[in-house]
Amino acid sequence: MQLxxxxxxxxxxxxxxxxxxxxxxxxxxxxxxxxxxxxxxPAAPPLHGPLDALxxxxxxxxxxxxxxxxxxxxxxxxxxxxxxxxxxxxxxxDALRDPAQADGGPRVVxxxxxxxVREERxxxxxxxxxxxxxxxxxEDHRVGRPSILDERIAPAATAWAAGAQGVGAPRPRDARGDxxxxxxxxxxxxxIAFGFGTARWDDERxxxxxxxxxxxxxxxxxxxxDGAPAPPMDPPRAESLAEPGRGRKDDADAGRAMALDHRRIxxxxxxxxxxxxxYRPLVFELVPPEFTLRTLQHTVEALAGMRLHTPNFRRxxxxxxxxxxxxxxxxxxxxxxxxxxxFRREVLRERRAPGVGLPTSGSARRPN
Amino acid sequence: MQLxxxxxxxxxxxxxxxxxxxxxxxxxxxxxxxxxxxxxxPAAPPLHGPLDALxxxxxxxxxxxxxxxxxxxxxxxxxxxxxxxxxxxxxxxDALRDPAQADGGPRVVxxxxxxxVREERxxxxxxxxxxxxxxxxxEDHRVGRPSILDERIAPAATAWAAGAQGVGAPRPRDARGDxxxxxxxxxxxxxIAFGFGTARWDDERxxxxxxxxxxxxxxxxxxxxDGAPAPPMDPPRAESLAEPGRGRKDDADAGRAMALDHRRIxxxxxxxxxxxxxYRPLVFELVPPEFTLRTLQHTVEALAGMRLHTPNFRRxxxxxxxxxxxxxxxxxxxxxxxxxxxFRREVLRERRAPGVGLPTSGSARRPN
DNA sequence: ACGACTAATACTCACATTGAGGTTAAGTGG
DNA sequence: CCACTTAACCTCAATGTGAGTATTAGTCGT
Numbered sequence: 001m002q003l004x005x006x007x008x009x010x011x012x013x014x015x016x017x018x019x020x021x022x023x024x025x026x027x028x029x030x031x032x033x034x035x036x037x038x039x040x041x042p043a044a045p046p047l048h049g050p051l052d053a054l055x056x057x058x059x060x061x062x063x064x065x066x067x068x069x070x071x072x073x074x075x076x077x078x079x080x081x082x083x084x085x086x087x088x089x090x091x092x093x094d095a096l097r098d099p100a101q102a103d104g105g106p107r108v109v110x111x112x113x114x115x116x117v118r119e120e121r122x123x124x125x126x127x128x129x130x131x132x133x134x135x136x137x138x139e140d141h142r143v144g145r146p147s148i149l150d151e152r153i154a155p156a157a158t159a160w161a162a163g164a165q166g167v168g169a170p171r172p173r174d175a176r177g178d179x180x181x182x183x184x185x186x187x188x189x190x191x192i193a194f195g196f197g198t199a200r201w202d203d204e205r206x207x208x209x210x211x212x213x214x215x216x217x218x219x220x221x222x223x224x225x226d227g228a229p230a231p232p233m234d235p236p237r238a239e240s241l242a243e244p245g246r247g248r249k250d251d252a253d254a255g256r257a258m259a260l261d262h263r264r265i266x267x268x269x270x271x272x273x274x275x276x277x278x279y280r281p282l283v284f285e286l287v288p289p290e291f292t293l294r295t296l297q298h299t300v301e302a303l304a305g306m307r308l309h310t311p312n313f314r315r316x317x318x319x320x321x322x323x324x325x326x327x328x329x330x331x332x333x334x335x336x337x338x339x340x341x342x343f344r345r346e347v348l349r350e351r352r353a354p355g356v357g358l359p360t361s362g363s364a365r366r367p368n
Numbered sequence: 369m370q371l372x373x374x375x376x377x378x379x380x381x382x383x384x385x386x387x388x389x390x391x392x393x394x395x396x397x398x399x400x401x402x403x404x405x406x407x408x409x410p411a412a413p414p415l416h417g418p419l420d421a422l423x424x425x426x427x428x429x430x431x432x433x434x435x436x437x438x439x440x441x442x443x444x445x446x447x448x449x450x451x452x453x454x455x456x457x458x459x460x461x462d463a464l465r466d467p468a469q470a471d472g473g474p475r476v477v478x479x480x481x482x483x484x485v486r487e488e489r490x491x492x493x494x495x496x497x498x499x500x501x502x503x504x505x506x507e508d509h510r511v512g513r514p515s516i517l518d519e520r521i522a523p524a525a526t527a528w529a530a531g532a533q534g535v536g537a538p539r540p541r542d543a544r545g546d547x548x549x550x551x552x553x554x555x556x557x558x559x560i561a562f563g564f565g566t567a568r569w570d571d572e573r574x575x576x577x578x579x580x581x582x583x584x585x586x587x588x589x590x591x592x593x594d595g596a597p598a599p600p601m602d603p604p605r606a607e608s609l610a611e612p613g614r615g616r617k618d619d620a621d622a623g624r625a626m627a628l629d630h631r632r633i634x635x636x637x638x639x640x641x642x643x644x645x646x647y648r649p650l651v652f653e654l655v656p657p658e659f660t661l662r663t664l665q666h667t668v669e670a671l672a673g674m675r676l677h678t679p680n681f682r683r684x685x686x687x688x689x690x691x692x693x694x695x696x697x698x699x700x701x702x703x704x705x706x707x708x709x710x711f712r713r714e715v716l717r718e719r720r721a722p723g724v725g726l727p728t729s730g731s732a733r734r735p736n
Numbered sequence: 737a738c739g740a741c742t743a744a745t746a747c748t749c750a751c752a753t754t755g756a757g758g759t760t761a762a763g764t765g766g
Numbered sequence: 767c768c769a770c771t772t773a774a775c776c777t778c779a780a781t782g783t784g785a786g787t788a789t790t791a792g793t794c795g796t
Contacts, residue, residue, distance in 0.1 A: 001369060001370070001371055001427065001429050002369070003369055003371070003461075003477055059369065059461070059475075059477070061369050061474075061475035062475075064463075065462065065463045065464070066461065066462050066463070067459070067461035067462075067477070088458060088459060090456060091435070091456060091459040091479050093371075093427070093434065093435035093479070094433065094434050094435075095432075095433045095434070096433070106429075107427075107429035107430075109371055109427070109435070109479075111459050111461070111477075188717065191717065192716060192717055198717070199717050200720065202720055348560060349556065349559065349560055349566070349567050352568065352570055
């Protein structure tokens with residue numbers, strides 16, 4: 001058995017959440033020629049070719065005293081980055097995660113970690129920063145609800161719910177109407193995950209959404225894992241990241257694929273960040289030591305994928321004791337100069353859950 | 369490398385949080401004679417002898433398709449229990465966790481899981497239910513702040529903070545006064561963990577408190593791991609559980625030890641439960657399908673280790689849509705009959721964080 | 737210099753939530 | 767039938783939250 005250590009390294013740059021990736025084959029193996037191939041034929045549908053992967057590597061049972069230490073080592077070696085804030089995310093151990101295992105390869109279990117940094121230098125090797133929402137485009141609601149939700153996902157979910165047979169373990173219920181119950185459960189699950197019907201969009205259910213899309217076969221990984229020839233969606237365009245992307249255009253597809261189950265891990269990480277930012281002062285790992293409230297708000301908004309009411313955000317963070325003014329002012333780019341603030345470490349003693357609470361009702365996105 | 373699967377199986381019975389344990393040596397090895405020994409000499413200080421351990425076992429890389437499946441299998445085999453609600457807790461991989469590893473044994477990583485059940489039959493083999501607060505007595509504040517906090521822990525913490533040298537990694541600060549800064553950090557850490565000084569008691573910081581007690585050498589595991597001869601505390605009394613325990617008497621010692629690092633895992637589990645109960649309807653895994661609001665409240669109080677304001681709890685849970693009346697009534701034991709309620713599953717669709725929120729300020733324990 | 741524009745900050749207000757207290761209702765046991 | 771016990775209900779003040787509006791202090795263009 002082998003233990004792999006996977007790193008989801010996130011930053012927020014220019015109001016976009018970013019993740020550090022390396023290039024790997026779909027099976028996770030590092031083909032030396034991967035980089036070169038990718039540069040030569042960027043238009044080839046990258047289903048099995050070089051894909052974005054999270055930095056990862058095996059635990060060195062002799063050398064690594066701690067799992068986190070081993071993770072830092074791998075990240076250092078693969079990307080040249082020295083991590084600061086790191087926390088454990090989840091340990092993935094399903095036998096079917098890795099196609100190679102089906103061929104009798106060794107059993108692999110992955111311990112995934114989340115790290116928050118500030119984006120720096122165009123890091124070493126084949127490491128590069130990617131927009132998180134290139135992989136999870138349905139998660140960004142800052143300029144409105146992405147059209148893919150109602151145009152492509154909703155119909156697919158409806159068909160999936162309607163097509164429910166009495167398959168799977170029937171619940172201990174009345175024998176009559178098992179299919180109906182199954183139908184209702186599927187409908188309910190989709191509604192809750194994506195905020196269809198009367199249900200509200202919950203920014204934290206990132207993993208539930210990805211898993212449902214996998215089940216609906218709307219993400220490329222599903223086709224790949226099934227060994228199917230073509231994905232039931234537009235192949236992710238190799239350089240959609242480079243284009244600024246006008247409005248909701250990028251939503252047309254179900255996001256860029258990643259190697260192995262790394263996109264699922266990324267979804268887990270985003271969900272964790274969105275949840276934890278509300279009760280722990282995580283944001284401050286992502287902004288410089290001194291920052292304007294605008295920067296802070298935009299950073300939170302980038303992660304949450306929704307916009308906030310500015311005066312309320314200020315009240316929360318300032319009156320709530322999370323930050324204090326420094327007396328220094330930003331030279332404005334076209335408006336009143338903003339004061340720079342710093343994190344008040346003392347808040348950890350005073351407040352129980354010192355986070356930047358997003359609207360609890362979930363509906364309180366800023367009218368836009 | 370070997371992956372172990374550890375199970376923290378919790379229940380709440382007679383208003384006491386319980387955990388399912390098996391008997392093992394301090395090194396985790398299952399001595400066949402452990403049970404017999406324990407029965408014969410219950411007074412022997414159980415530092416290396418048979419100790420309470422969490423049910424655990426290795427992942428079967430060939431047979432277990434999922435980690436959770438492997439866990440359920442081990443629990444079934446060792447305790448005869450079929451688990452319901454299960455979630456992953458944390459993966460522990462430090463090289464020094466297991467004394468055996470120091471002797472060149474194989475590297476062991478443990479994936480710990482939390483399961484919530486209703487306590488049943490006096491389960492199979494050497495499995496038995498134990499009070500959680502026998503291991504973590506400083507966590508139960510239902511009948512007041514445990515005296516051990518201010519009588520034994522506070523002085524030890526003060527000495528520890530005062531004795532801070534400039535050891536450890538000095539922070540990037542002014543060179544002058546590193547020892548002072550270190551002192552302040554230790555003081556701050558202890559204050560926040562235990563609610564000393566102006567800091568408030570935070571029920572969720574269970575792990576932080578256990579780790580600090582380990583550092584203060586107030587728990588027996590520390591002495592054991594150091595290879596020291598005697599623990600700097602009263603040896604845990606073997607049958608303190610059997611005694612009803614009058615008032616705060618049990619707080620005199622720093623709790624019963626467990627095998628390996630299982631007490632740390634238990635602390636992690638309790639912290640997780642306390643946090644999650646506030647935003648997920650976990651409690652309902654611990655009570656029968658129909659229950660009185662009194663039972664529900666006592667169950668929450670048992671886990672949180674603090675008492676709640678009854679009318680407010682009722683308002684939260686009833687008006688908040690978490691439960692609905694059944695029209696059935698409990699035959700009273702000496703008072704007005706209470707209606708039995710059931711969990712309203714629909715709440716998952718309606719509310720974003722359907723938990724039984726404890727007082728957010730933390731100070732709102734019921735005046736007692 | 738001045739007015740349009742932009743961004744930062746301040747103020748207001750209705751409403752929901754929360755912590756804490758008291759009051760009434762419906763049983764049991766002497 | 768009266769004392770006691772527990773359930774269920776109601777009230778109230780304080781605080782927090784969502785949302786809208788106003789003022790301040792700069793930049794930029796003419």
